[in-house]
Amino acid sequence: MPRYNDVLKLLRKSEGYGLKELAKKLEVSISYISKIETGTKSPNIELIEKYAKTFNLNPSIIHSLAYNLNKDDDIKTNFRKILFKFMKKIEKWSSMEKDFYL
DSSP states (O other): OOOHHHHHHHHHTTTTHHHHHHHHTTTTTHHHHHHHHHSSOOOOHHHHHHHHHHTTTHHHHHHHHHHHHOOOOOOHHHHHHHHHHHHHHHHHHHHHHHHHHH
């Protein structure tokens, strides 16, 4: 089960938004954001796209993070693991790109 609630809450907090401020930006109610962040409700695709636009991300990154979080680990441990994998991929792509242009 994807963990959109954790990802979206982390995005909000990492940018310093309060519930009220983010709800206004996303044009939804504060209670809706709160329900999403507590896992009571799941976000629809339109809301994920609004989050992506607000935080200048591709929606696929939000989806990927939500699907790759391990339910048994805490959020910080999960993000460290995902970030490490992502950095390794970037290193690989970077070296491939270098080889391509040489």
